Amino acid sequence: MVHHTVTSGTANTVNICERGYDGLPGPLCHGVIAKDGTVHLVGYGRANHAGRGDGDVLSAVIAERTLPSANEADTDGNTHFYGFECENLGDGRDPWPAAQLDAIERAAAALCRAHGWSAASVIGHREWQPGKIDPEGFTMGWLRDRVAARLKSKPTDGGSGGGSAGSSGSTYVVKSGDTLSGIGKRFGVSWERIAQANKITAPYVIKPGQLLTIPGKTSGGMYAPPPFPDGLAPGRSSPSAKGLQQALKDTGWLDPSVPLADTYGPQTQQAVAGFNRKHNLFTTGRPDDPAIGRRGWGLLHRLAYGY
Template sequence: MATPMSASAFVKALRDEGLTVVEVGDWRDHNRNHKGAWGPVHGVMIHHTVTKGSANTVSICQHGYANLPGPLCHGVITKDGRVHLVGYGRANHAGLGDDDVLQAVIAEKALPADNEANTDGNRHFYGFECENLGDGEDPWPAVQLEAIERAAAALCRHHGWDERSVIGHLEWQPGKVDPRGFTMASMRARISDRLDGPSSDDWKPSTPGTTPSKEDPMAGYSQAQIGDAVLHRDNIPAPKSAPDKAKNPKWTLSSYAQTILNTLNTALDELRALRKAVDALAKKES
């Protein structure tokens, strides 16, 4: 249980964790507080947006829809790894969820199945919407996954929470599937690793046309540019497994590379989660 941090402390925590933060409009005063209480806060909730295009995604999360007014979260994490702050206070992101899940988050214990929708989550969770179509095929760039990890860790670090205070929407509300494309177990393992060390501001995401980042020397180039530079030609036949083969009969070399990289990243995340579980068991037995 914790009192929500101030807007100034919120943005400072994110930047101290090494994130590039974009402050959108009057985000500090943009909220749904007139509809109910904001706080005490107990954790962080991760979502995917089912949208495409960063500008469009940020606008939707800021303003919402006719039947669901914004803000729809506190921060929007776009594919380039930037965190766009669109609101602060009560936000329409979590909805009603399972009270047993909330109690497990508060106790920082393993989550039970979410089979009820009887508790106001908008009051108790910070929310990050992450730009992704949520179809299981839209990729999650490494820079975006690291931004999710850092954003969640920043809030956990401030409040003294561990990684079990971070959940996905699919773990809170029956019928939800977000975030889809990575597992929350793997993300919590990453957050746990980060919380084992100090916060850091030595990492900044890059976008095409800017200086490549310290961690990724190719960050200033598009996947197509990298693929074409390696292969010296525009396209190669798409694999039979290409989900969009009917619309795009050819893939760039970078598409193959990205598919392989996504598979390797998933395997690495699962190994990290397994290592954490083994370490925890060893400590318990000792």
């Protein structure tokens, strides 16, 4: 069972979860998952985290089937669930760092592996007890999808940073909404190296369920931008402008809502013109130059993905 703490500061959070407070003795969970992805083990056996919840939900978890809505509090959950308190204010604005989300996923998957459970055994406090909202900031369906994907692959060493590829690399199952650049940021590896490792070429499309090889951090050396697509120019659709548009999005020059398209259209031209002005890159000598040159292409990609 996953919770948010409504606290800030890891030391303070761990102390509260270990000791409890007036009216509710500790431990208040089995593990505290900090912002940096560290999992602090603070309890064993029964822990006061779940409280009373819906017995129909418990039956569904045991059977690993779809959860009903929690509409009563007739069953003690503390004797049945492991509890992870995750450091977050729970206001919908406090961010969930990638390292923390990765640690939540790994901790849940580790318990599922140990007991032979599926991801259906992972639930949120709000799914157990009527009136609870935690965890706020991500959906449990999204987390269960991540745990399910992890359980399909062999366990990997997450390293001290959480969610990063080790020197020998790892694998990742693509989720809905993923992009190569987003996956690269999560693992600390350039998207171009991921594309090369998986023989993915322009327009660099990936699909949910696709298994990617994530190259290790030490297997490449300095970041090298992808080759400049000869012929890329305003008004043209071949070669495709999608790679340029994605890099513009990932550096904040092109609005994320703009759909990727082969055509080097007006919105792409406007974004490139702004980028050129910012970095004094004027291929044609015009101050509003909409053309991306080789130098600009390299700089744009290093700014976006050159970790």
